[in-house]
Amino acid sequence: MANELSLPAGRRAPWRNYLELTKPRVVALMLFTAVVGMLLASPVAPPWAVLAFGSAGIALVAGSAAALNHLVDQRIDAVMARTRGRPLPRGALGTPQVALFAAAIGLAGTALLLVFTNPLCAALTVGSLIGYAGVYSLFLKHRTPQNIVIGGAAGAAPPLLGWVAVSGHIDPGALLLFLVIFVWTPAHFWALAIHRRDDYARAGVPMLPVTHGVPFTAARVLQYALALLALTLLPLPIGLVGGPGGWLYTLGAAGFGGRFVWYAWRLRQDPARWAMPTFRFSIVDLFALFALLLAEHYLTLALAAL
Incomplete structure (x- = not known):
């Protein structure tokens, strides 16, 4: 099947x-x-x-x-x-x-x-x-x-x-979750668009790698990855996560976000080689961020019940 x-x-x-x-x-x-x-x-x-x-x-x-x-x-x-x-x-x-x-x-x-x-x-x-x-x-x-x-x-x-x-x-926590994916999306999609640049050019779709070139697009991916890393560290300060588990989320988010920035940096150095690895890791990064938020939420509730 x-x-x-x-x-x-x-x-x-x-x-x-x-x-x-x-x-x-x-x-x-x-x-x-x-x-x-x-x-x-x-x-x-x-x-x-x-x-x-x-x-x-x-x-x-x-x-x-x-x-x-x-x-x-x-x-x-x-x-x-x-x-x-x-x-x-x-x-x-x-x-x-x-x-x-x-x-x-x-x-x-x-x-x-x-x-x-x-x-x-x-x-x-x-x-x-x-x-x-x-x-x-x-x-x-x-x-x-x-x-x-x-x-x-x-x-x-x-x-x-x-x-x-x-x-x-709609609460601030909901808006932050929205912003995380909003900032993640260009870095995620432009990495794929770099890999598929010729396809988009042939189809006449003005994706950023077609209109501004691959080096320019790779630089934008790195900028968005850095912005995403900063954004994903906000749940603790605004109270979306808290308690001992809040630090666990923050450390996890910093680790995955830092890794995504590393991929974006390598993408800027060698777009042909790193476009698809960056695209694939962006999915891992988003899944991990939300899984960490969920795990921390229930860890905090469990600790509060002790």
């Missing part, structure tokens, strides 16, 4: 094509950060219905945004080596099928959020869909090399959405 996604369209199970539309690996990481946001929003465990159905709602709307992105980008996806095997370019699915699928799971996700969380969470989640599938995919991506910086706000929303699903309002 692990190799089924690489099979020709005629031999692939139909449901696999629809799953691919949702960008499951991307959504899985987003969902993890959303769940962490839910668990950090309260000193007690959130209601199981909010946790389960709120997570499902956020995942479905995120999957809908991803499917709409496939729909909008089908022309350039057919040109780029990285994406020409997606369901639309290879003819496994048609535009009406993808549009109907995106609408169905988007509406289902929004309904779950309205029923099991709160209107603010539902509104912000739909807003992130519009930001990604509409503002970023339709407009920013094709008009400015700062597309991923501006459009990154939609991708940075999941932990804030999770927090709001539980608390019903």
Whole structure:
């Protein structure tokens, strides 16, 4: 089954094509950060219905945004080596099928959020869909090399959405989690864009390595990695983490953030060699940061209960 996604369209199970539309690996990481946001929003465990159905709602709307992105980008996806095997370019699915699928799971996700969380969470989640599938995919991506910086706000929303699903309002802690992913996104994506520069140039997409060159982009990746490192050290001062575990989070964040800065530094020295390693480690870094926050949260609660 692990190799089924690489099979020709005629031999692939139909449901696999629809799953691919949702960008499951991307959504899985987003969902993890959303769940962490839910668990950090309260000193007690959130209601199981909010946790389960709120997570499902956020995942479905995120999957809908991803499917709409496939729909909008089908022309350039057919040109780029990285994406020409997606369901639309290879003819496994048609535009009406993808549009109907995106609408169905988007509406289902929004309904779950309205029923099991709160209107603010539902509104912000739909807003992130519009930001990604509409503002970023339709407009920013094709008009400015700062597309991923501006459009990154939609991708940075999941932990804030999770927090709001539980608390019903936006707090400083939720905004900090949002900012962490917002600052992480350009460094993460531009490393990949350096590796795929020729693809983007062929497709006519004005990504930063295409418009400003690889050395300039590598320098920006390093700047964002440094900014991310500074930002991830703020949870202790603002009280998002506290107690003995707060220092454990801070040391862990400094370690992973420092390692990401090291990768970004090597990227600047040798972009061809270090673009993909930097991209891959950026994912490890984000996952580790949120895992550390979650571990510290429950460690602090456990110590307080002693």
